[in-house]
Amino acid sequence: MSVFSKIMTPDDGVAWVTGASGGIGRATVLRLANADWTVYATARGSADLDQLIAEGPAGRIIAAAGDVTDADRMAAIVAEITAQHPLALALLNAGIYTPMRANDFDAATASRMWRTNLEGVSNCTDPVLKAMIAQGTGHLAVTASVAGYRGLPDAAVYSGTKAALIAYCEALAMDLADLGVRISVINPGFVETQATSTNAFDMPFLMTPDQAAQRIVAGLGKSGFEITFPKRFSLILRTIGLLPNRAYIAVIRAVTGWNGTDKRDD
Template sequence: MGVWSEVMAPGDGVAWVTGASAGIGRETALELCARGWRVAVTARKAEALEALAEEARTQGLAGAILPFAGDVTDQAGMAALVAAIEAEHGPLALCLLNAGVYIPMRAQEFDAGVVAKTFAVNVQGVANCLDPVLKSMIARRRGHVAITASVAGYRGLPRAAAYGATKAALIHMAEALAYDLIDLNVRISVVNPGFVETEATSVNDFKMPFVMKPDQAARRIVDGLEGPGFEIAFPRRFALILRTLGLLPNRAYLAVMRKLMGWGPDVS
C-alpha cells in the first residue's frame, strides 16, 4: 500500500487537533472520537478544551478527548507539548494542524500588523507544530499529518489580502514537503474548505456561497483522512468553480470576481 493511500487507524496511536476550542477543529475532534480515536486537543483556552472533553463524556466517549492547552505561536511550547502527548499517550499517528485566524482586509484598510498576526498564527503556527510532528513521524517512518488551508489559497479573493496569502503559503508548503515525505513513508494532506459557519466567518457581510455547518465540514475532513489522496477540498462544487475561475487570465479573473462582489467588472 502506497503512502498516498495508507490510512492511519485508532490502533496506530493518538490523533492531535490544533485550534480545537471551536468551529472546524472542535467538531473534527468529536468526529474522530466518534470513530474510535483518542484525540489530543490544543487551543489557548484550557476551559474550552475541558468543556470539549466533558461533551465527549456525555456522548459516552469518556477519556477520548485529551486536553493540552497551548499557543501554536510558541515554538518551544509546541515542541514540549508534542513530546508530552507522546510520552503520556503514545505515538502521534494522525495530526490536523487547524489553528488559524481570519481577519478580512481591503486595500483601504491595509495594516501590516494584521498581516503579521495572520502569518504568525496561520503559517508560523503550523510550522511550529510541523517541526516536532515531522521529526517524530519520520523517525518512525509512519504517520499522517494534515494542514488546514483553504480554497482561498487558490487565487486572490476579495478582502483576503492577508488570510488568502497565508493559505496559499500552506498549500505550497504541503506540496513541497510531499516530495520528500513520499520516500519517508509519511503521508501529508492539505484540507481546503470553502465557507464554514464559524465565529471567524460571522464577520462577513456578504452572502457566503455553499456555506456549510462545522459538523458537516468535520465529516468531510475525516472522510477525506480515511481515503486516499493529497487534497481534501469541499464543498466540491465550490472548489471546482474556484479552480476553473483560477484558469482565467488575470484581467478576466479580476473582472469576474469584482462583478460577483457587486463592485463592477471594470479593471481597465
C-alpha cells in the same frame, strides 16, 4: 512508499488537533473521538478544552493547552504525546481570519495572521515530522482553504497565508514520498464560524462546522492529497482560477458585487 497509500486508524496511535476551541477544529475533534480515536486537543484556552472534553466520549479527548505561535510549547506537547503513544495523525488546524480591505490595511493585524497561519503551522510541523519520520509512519494534515487557490476580496493576507500552505504541503509531499509519512492539505469552502460571520458578502455553499468535520474525517480515511469541499464550489473556483489575471479579477469583482470602497453594515 507513497505518501498516498498509508491510511492511519486508531489502532496505529493517537491524534493531535490544533485550533480545537471552536469551528472546524472543535467539530473535528468530536468526530474523531466518536470514531474511536484518542485525541489530544490544543487551543489557547483551558476552559474551552474542558468544555470540549465534557461533550466528547469519556476518556477520548485529552487537553493539551497551548498557543501555536509558541514553538517550545508545541514541541513539548508532541514530546508529551509521543512519550506515551505513537502519533498517528496530526491535524494542524489553528488559524485566524480577519477581513481587511486595502483601504483598511493594518500591519499589526496582518502580522497576527502571518504568525498564526504560517509560523503556527511551522512550529507544529517541526516536532510532528521528527516524530513521524523516526517511527516510520504517520499522517500530517494541514488546514488551508479554497481562498488559497487565488486571491479573494477582503482577504489579501488570509488568501496569501492559505496559498502558502498549499504550496508548503505540495513541497512536503515530494520530500515525504519515501519516508512513510502521509500528508494531506484540507481546503474548505465557506464554513459558519465567528470569523466568517463578519463577511460583508453572500457566502455560497455555506456549511456548518459539523458538516465540514464530517468531510474532513471521511477524507482522512481515504487515499489522496487534497481534501476539499464543497466539491462544486472548489470546481467553480478552480475553473475561474484558470482565467488570465485581468479576467479573473474582473469576474470575481462582478460575481461578488465587489466595491472596495463600500463599508460594512454596522
